[in-house]
Amino acid sequence: MRSLVIVLGDQLDAASSAFDDFDPGRDLVWMAEVREESTHVWSSRIRIALFLAAMRHHALALRSMGRRVDYVRLGDAGNAGSLAGELRRALARWKPARVLMTAPGDWRVLKALRSAASSAGYAIEVRDDRHFFCTVREFSALAEGRRSLRMEPFYRQMRRRHDVLMNGDEPVGDRWNFDAENQRPFPPGGPGFLPERLRVEPDDLTREVLTMVEREFPDHPGTLSDFDWPVTREQALLAMDRFITDRLPEFGQWQDAMWPQTPWLWHAQLSAAMNLKLLGAREVVARAEQAWRDGHAPLATVEGFIRQVLGWREYVRGVYWTRMPALASGNALGAEGTLPGFYWTGDTEMACLADALRQTLRLGYAHHIQRLMVTGLFALLLGVRPDRVHAWYLAVYVDAVEWVELPNTLGMSQFADGGQMTSKPYVASGKYIERMSSGRHCARCPYRPDLRTGPDACPFTTLYWDFLLRHRSRFSTHPRLGAQVRHLERLSDTEVQAIRGQARQLRERCSAH
Numbered sequence: 438m439r440s441l442v443i444v445l446g447d448q449l450d451a452a453s454s455a456f457d458d459f460d461p462g463r464d465l466v467w468m469a470e471v472r473e474e475s476t477h478v479w480s481s482r483i484r485i486a487l488f489l490a491a492m493r494h495h496a497l498a499l500r501s502m503g504r505r506v507d508y509v510r511l512g513d514a515g516n517a518g519s520l521a522g523e524l525r526r527a528l529a530r531w532k533p534a535r536v537l538m539t540a541p542g543d544w545r546v547l548k549a550l551r552s553a554a555s556s557a558g559y560a561i562e563v564r565d566d567r568h569f570f571c572t573v574r575e576f577s578a579l580a581e582g583r584r585s586l587r588m589e590p591f592y593r594q595m596r597r598r599h600d601v602l603m604n605g606d607e608p609v610g611d612r613w614n615f616d617a618e619n620q621r622p623f624p625p626g627g628p629g630f631l632p633e634r635l636r637v638e639p640d641d642l643t644r645e646v647l648t649m650v651e652r653e654f655p656d657h658p659g660t661l662s663d664f665d666w667p668v669t670r671e672q673a674l675l676a677m678d679r680f681i682t683d684r685l686p687e688f689g690q691w692q693d694a695m696w697p698q699t700p701w702l703w704h705a706q707l708s709a710a711m712n713l714k715l716l717g718a719r720e721v722v723a724r725a726e727q728a729w730r731d732g733h734a735p736l737a738t739v740e741g742f743i744r745q746v747l748g749w750r751e752y753v754r755g756v757y758w759t760r761m762p763a764l765a766s767g768n769a770l771g772a773e774g775t776l777p778g779f780y781w782t783g784d785t786e787m788a789c790l791a792d793a794l795r796q797t798l799r800l801g802y803a804h805h806i807q808r809l810m811v812t813g814l815f816a817l818l819l820g821v822r823p824d825r826v827h828a829w830y831l832a833v834y835v836d837a838v839e840w841v842e843l844p845n846t847l848g849m850s851q852f853a854d855g856g857q858m859t860s861k862p863y864v865a866s867g868k869y870i871e872r873m874s875s876g877r878h879c880a881r882c883p884y885r886p887d888l889r890t891g892p893d894a895c896p897f898t899t900l901y902w903d904f905l906l907r908h909r910s911r912f913s914t915h916p917r918l919g920a921q922v923r924h925l926e927r928l929s930d931t932e933v934q935a936i937r938g939q940a941r942q943l944r945e946r947c948s949a950h
Contacts, residue, residue: 438531439463443524443538443561445546446474446488447838449495450714451502451670454564455539461503465531468496469509469523471516472653477545478832481659482650483666483801487835490639490646490668491713497642498670507531511653520546521553528557537562540573542712542840544761568714569751570599576755585857589614591755592748601747602726602740614744615737619689622875627696632683634701635676636665643668658781658833659798666709666801666835673710680705681724681733689738693806695874697788697881700796704804705742708836711750722747745805753844756858760844767823767847769855770862770908774820777947780812780829787896788882789870790815801835806873808834809863813850817862818900819947820907823853861917864904867895890935896943903940906933 580586667673688703710716729739779785783795793807827846848858867886871879888894912918
């Protein structure tokens, strides 16, 4: 055998760089299901099922193309339980001349595979992942010599370099950013008519996986009763078509809005398929831009969507691979609290938090404002240790691959990197949630977002003021957060003590939950 080609669960692209010179007569694809990838964090059953169902379908697709595949299933006799252990077994079994792969999305996995290969006398040839617009080397060159590289200048450079939404060297519409048009709450009557997202009925192979996951991971969180995610390239293309045709035109203006018990709204829900590599970033961006050029979707909404893919998604990948492993241990605000147990059950009186948590555990999904400004915000204000928040996000969301989840959680959501990614912590009181849900979450909640102390005070609001008090010296002269900190001057000593006391009681209740 010439080549053993490693394909991981988030590399399900038959045209990836690992296959550039693939010879069916001399090369072999190696794929393995291992328990460690579901237990190094307490992965939800829906996340486990998505990865395994997509992997099994991909192996079938590769075989139909005439490629030999050595596929190890979770229940196979002798399964070593880890990717490193299974790779060592595969190398002993096949004795290839070389081992190669496309760059993985997880620093831990790359380190483990390299170590396993080295112990068997091999050096893995790691090839660039063409799924992305920007290579890690290019990002590193852009970031060299800077304390921080912000997303906005990076995004503009990517737009210019790849000629996306450009008119020569200037942005179409003469503006780079349409956030002002893209951050509206729903009107009082709610979102109104919502087009149906693509729902994929599980086939026999997927149902086999669902049954196996229920059997093998009975104590893991979440449910499989609503599993309908795309698990093949063909299904992912249909999901993209449905979004571009039906929901992209209205996506932009409502992308930050929330509404109780309405999970999907106008969002794409394509990130899971993209992170599995069932869809390519370039084709998604091209389809969105073409929708604007065809007059099907307004510029503001298309720019808002492309900003998330070509801008933020590429940016966080660059941050991850240029700052690991130090990024994973960041804790700039010195948070040491535990994650409340209700993050695994959704059993809390806070209506907005219960809605986001229960939806997450049932569907493996929540949109970016629910993640950043509900579940993430509460953990930040409460003072949960950032690595515990990271482990939860990695465990529960179907689109969670570490290269994208960890920087988003530790850098953007928890400010654990001290401001290298974002210029200020994303902190707000319950009034923000009231505004972005048009008051509907708060109308269903026993707490009032305008109160910071007392039995009816919103925990978000109490903890927001406590956060400013705890970090007053750090942010008092901050150019973006300083104005919020200066509001503390209006508080009397009695009010300060009441806020601190109520925040302490909230932490005690959350740690005991």
